[in-house]
Amino acid sequence: MQSRGGYHRTAFHVLTRTAWVSLCAAVLAASGIAWATVSTISTGVERSYAISDDAPRSTSGTNILIMGLTTRLDLHGEPLPDDVLRRMQAGESDRGGYNANTLMLLHIPASGPAVAMSVPRDDLVPLASGGEGKIKEAYGRAKVAEEDRLREAGAHDRRELERAGREAGRRAQVETVSAFLNQPIDHLVEISLIGFFHIAEGLGGVDVCLKNATKDPLSGADFPAGPQHLDAGQALSFVRQRHGLPHGDLDRTRRQQAFLSAVAKRVKGADLAVVQALVDMAKQDVVLDARFDLTEFARELPAEVRFDTLPIEGGATIGGHDVNKVDRDKVRAKVTELATAPPPPPPNDGIPCVD
Template identity: 80%
Template sequence: MSSIGRFRRACYVILRTAWVLVCAAVLVVAGIAWSAVSTISTGVERSHAIAADAPRSASGRNILVMGLTTRLDLHGEPLPADVLRRLQAGESDRGGYNANTLILVHIPASGPAVAMSVPRDNLVPLSSGGEGKVKEAYGRAKVAEEDRLRAAGMADKRQLERAGREAGRRAQVQTVSAFLDQPVDHLVELSLIGFYHIAEGLGGVDVCLKNATEDPLSGADFPAGPQHLDAGQALSFVRQRHGLPGGDLARTRRQQAFLSAVARRLTDPAAVAAMIDMAQRDVVLDAGLDLAELARNLPSEVRFDTLPVEGGAHIGGQDVNRVDPAKVRAKVTELATAPPPPPPNGGVPCVD
């Protein structure tokens, strides 16, 4: 296989694994444009939320991918009005800092990797104390840290935003790690605008729906069957949960379908350039993630699955997922040792 062919295949694997976290790193594998890898390594925001002496996975490597609901940029500034309009996601003060997308990617020493989606409404113990939805760990810790720093005299908005986000990342990593009983070696963070920029940079994505669906809250209005979505439609596609069988769990499968759709577009240098541009604007990686080293040890295949829930409940005015931690942890162990089979014929099936 040519170096370009290896490069494209590696990009496909990586994008299915965790959006764009290391797509540029496979340039190393392909022997192409080391300067582009260097640009990514130095140009992407870095986090120190995972301490250098934190516990590490003994059976490979675990990467936690977090997709935030915030309508703000990396510095806490509102997005331009025209961008908010295209997002169809409300005003800049909506969304908060919930981690609505949580995927633990396990990369073993050998064999296929597995990307395990953690349903966002799972009721779990939070690292800050008490119970809450797993998605809330980030936002609660961010607010608490900013309040503490303001009381101590810090007034600079950007400093508060950065410190608050670092506290949020630490809390989200610790909460997911404790819930799954798995160390988290690395993290990748992407906000709502990142989803949009991915689809925009690629000129849209191709998906397939089992049934026609409409949801004014997300802006979704799609016929059944295969179709091409522009950037705004793609964001509506991954945000929709109302009117779907399975609700939020169906949305989780849509997120997986979106990642696969993006991966299939990475067949030309222009698409890769779009991914690099998006990474520099919208992605945060932990400081310990060595892109070149990771690229050299990537598996040739990544498969998706969703961790189990026991059923729904209504607690404190909120709908939550009841979970059995023992069953969830057993499933994580099972998937880490025996990933699910690949999609039929190597394709991506239609989703709800």
């Protein structure tokens, strides 16, 4: 399949031994963390009711939607401290909005390896709120609409508007992705930009590898070619960069996957102090659905988790904005294929180099 810029989609395969393949996953239930610790996280993390009790459930395993938000605000809509914003190198608190720039469907089968499927953020799809838009926009549009509705009804408490707006956003994002992929969503995990930063900070940085040297003032990226260790601020620049890369956003998607692989490797050998730091992070940066039982999940997750990226058909410009054209039937067929036959493991356990 051909994407914008002539890029032929190739699977980016990562095989890790960890109990999560998302940022939160690697933090919350990584290999070696005691069940008591997982239970402690379960009682302290923010919960969402965006997935109703009577929502359709997967019959071929478990589907978890992982959402990474662009907002520079905390879980309550409050600005981050100035010193944190400076270290993040991601601009001011009012930047970013509430787009779900990272979307992954983690499918855990009854047996065999799990697979995490990245959904390109600019895919043009029907949105749960009506009309078409980029798939990443479902969250933010629904959040704004709900807050406007509540204000018109007389609500004025800012935190309550933020809470209700985010719940509407989560619900819309789940419904949009579920309809597009034709897959039930059993659970959701949400993490914002500060969560990416805190994970890397708690781990003392992460190891990555780049095929070529790259520099991008918009994200703060300035890296040489080859293997290297990134501190928290650099790691955030690494996962945010899309300008100056051969295939733009699609290369950024593979960087997110490479970051997760690096996090998984670091968590696997982390000591108790590091684990506790990550637990504290999870309680301030992560949202899980109300039915998500982390203890049960950590016991049942397969040892092998692999990554792939769902296909696009090319690019288009609508209203001055670049979007990904997609063939819904081909995307759904790819999801089914990956759920039944995940990509093979890489040839070795080294750090894969990315653009």
